[in-house]
Amino acid sequence: MTQLSQRAETGWADLFAEGRLPRFALICLGIWLNAADTLVTATIMPSVGAELGGYAYFSWAVAGFLVGAILAGASSGRLSEIFGLRLATTIAGLVLTAGCALSAAAPDMGTFLAGRILQGIGCGWIAGFAMVATAMLFPERHLARVFASISGVWGVATVLGPLVGGLFAEAGDWRSVFWLFAAQALLFGAAAPFLLKGTVKSQGRTGVPWLQLITLGLGVTAISVADMVPQPAVTVALVVLGLAILALVLRIDATAKVRLLPHQAGDLRTICGSGYAALFALTAASMGLTVYGPAILQTLHGLSPLAAGYIVGIQALSWTLAAFTVAGISGGIGEQRAIRRGAICILLGVAMLALFMHSAPLAFVIAAAATVGAGFGFSSSLMNRRLLGVIADEDRAIGASAFIAVRQSGGAVGAAIAGATANLVGFGGGLTVASAQATAIWVFVTALPMAFAGFLAAWRLSGVAVKA
Incomplete structure (x- = not known):
């Protein structure tokens, strides 16, 4: 041919x-x-x-x-x-x-x-x-x-x-x-x-994996409620509790007769485990801009609500453009490089937001948001494809549907962590220049561990992870 x-x-x-x-x-x-x-x-x-x-x-x-x-x-x-x-x-x-x-x-x-x-x-x-x-x-x-x-x-x-x-x-x-x-x-x-x-x-x-779904529901509810609690200590406790329950879901699922996730989804040494971990952690790391970006931009940069929304939307635009640049990659070394490039961009973009969001010119903020979005564009579709390539045929349906659930769970965790951080630095007491400046720094600083964890998982997914 x-x-x-x-x-x-x-x-x-x-x-x-x-x-x-x-x-x-x-x-x-x-x-x-x-x-x-x-x-x-x-x-x-x-x-x-x-x-x-x-x-x-x-x-x-x-x-x-x-x-x-x-x-x-x-x-x-x-x-x-x-x-x-x-x-x-x-x-x-x-x-x-x-x-x-x-x-x-x-x-x-x-x-x-x-x-x-x-x-x-x-x-x-x-x-x-x-x-x-x-x-x-x-x-x-x-x-x-x-x-x-x-x-x-x-x-x-x-x-x-x-x-x-x-x-x-x-x-x-x-x-x-x-x-x-x-x-x-x-x-x-x-x-x-x-x-x-x-x-x-x-x-x-x-059948339906009822035990895993009920446990997942408890974990997600704890994390979702965490962002509504005004006391930062309670918020942190609920996030930790929710994460522990989500980890319990993986443990239960590993030995269940009817599984919610594919085999090895909880094993970070495998492509399956590292892939889902990367999707979860990288999504969590990106939520600070989505949740608090508009309020920070309106307060510190004097933007209208619509303008602030579209500045945040640059992340999605760059995601889209970057995704189409890698759509023709068939696999091999090109796929590996694109996944790693994407993970590096997300980690770099979150770090840039921590540095620039509070006082740098708006162009720097736009560049940071675009870098995060491009990172997802370079890596997401190829990570999905790499995962599907190693999932057994009998797990293909649950493996594909898990892409959405894992990302949404990561988003819930990221939003809750951002909310706890913002409340700790005064955002919950009212939106002022001082609270917006503190939030603009610490919401992204506390996202860096998740971004780094996602980077490591994506690197393993594209390299040394084993198929099963």
């Missing part, structure tokens, strides 16, 4: 051939729903609070969604085996539709929050099933391009999500946002049975 023909078989035209384009579009729609729902809701929450009351429960709108999304994402691999990918994906679309409709019609904050939990479950399933569909329906040679496209959808959602939410909020019609997403989710659910033809239920005996 000539080099030209090999390039053609891994190009975009071949990716969309043989009926794969509609499936690719469905996966992208699912990722859009998951990403945009979160970003749009964050923008309209002040309007929701003004109409429904319950400002004290703002954090629960995020926490409820996050707990539902992580548990749903973690269970999606097994559920796709039990019900089949077509039926499971259809149900996920309907659950998200119901959650959006419930929030849109909510007469009070309690009903709104119930809708957010349903949205979290629906989005978690949709994202998880999208990963399963990618692993099951696309040849290995196309995985890097599919994962790069998924990164692109996230980037677009980062730009359009706040804009859409802001437009509806300014018009005083936040409820229409949820009706809009309900319609999209209904379209997704209706299209799934037709576009996922050819997928079948697992022929072997399977």
Whole structure:
């Protein structure tokens, strides 16, 4: 086979051939729903609070969604085996539709929050099933391009999500946002049975890993609640407790008859273990900018909320651009270098934020955010592909769905650590120049250990880790 023909078989035209384009579009729609729902809701929450009351429960709108999304994402691999990918994906679309409709019609904050939990479950399933569909329906040679496209959808959602939410909020019609997403989710659910033809239920005996899911739920809840507690000592204790419970999940899963994660997922000496550890730790390290970046930029740099949001969004834009630069890498030394380059960029970018965020010119902050985003772009899709390449066929569904759950768990841990740090340096007592400056330093300093741990895991993943 000539080099030209090999390039053609891994190009975009071949990716969309043989009926794969509609499936690719469905996966992208699912990722859009998951990403945009979160970003749009964050923008309209002040309007929701003004109409429904319950400002004290703002954090629960995020926490409820996050707990539902992580548990749903973690269970999606097994559920796709039990019900089949077509039926499971259809149900996920309907659950998200119901959650959006419930929030849109909510007469009070309690009903709104119930809708957010349903949205979290629906989005978690949709994202998880999208990963399963990618692993099951696309040849290995196309995985890097599919994962790069998924990164692109996230980037677009980062730009359009706040804009859409802001437009509806300014018009005083936040409820229409949820009706809009309900319609999209209904379209997704209706299209799934037709576009996922050819997928079948697992022929072997399977089940739901209830013990691991319950334990995971306890750990994620502890971590999510930690960010809402005003006492820093209690926050730190809850984060440590949550991490211990997450470690217990790995221990239980290693000997369970029905597993939540692939074999060796808890063994850092293996590609599987080091890969999931890298996804978890690097995501956790990046959360300081996402959670506190807008407030810091508005206070210290005098930016408007929209401008601050788009400065933070540069991270997603650079992620997208970098992901497409490595989409054509087929493996080998090129894959190894890209993964390591990405991990180095994330570690360097977090260090730059710790140095520049509090007082440096805005251009330095933009460069730091872009460096972090580029790091994820260089490494994420290739880490996913490398993991799928060593996961046994019987673990492929749960291995693919775990990509989302592991990242979201890392995000929850990173946000909680950032929250505990910010409260310790005075952010919880009120947003002033002094508290913003302290937060701008220490939120990123405390993220450096996670960034370094993720760097080491990614280095091992791309080099000395063994397959099993």
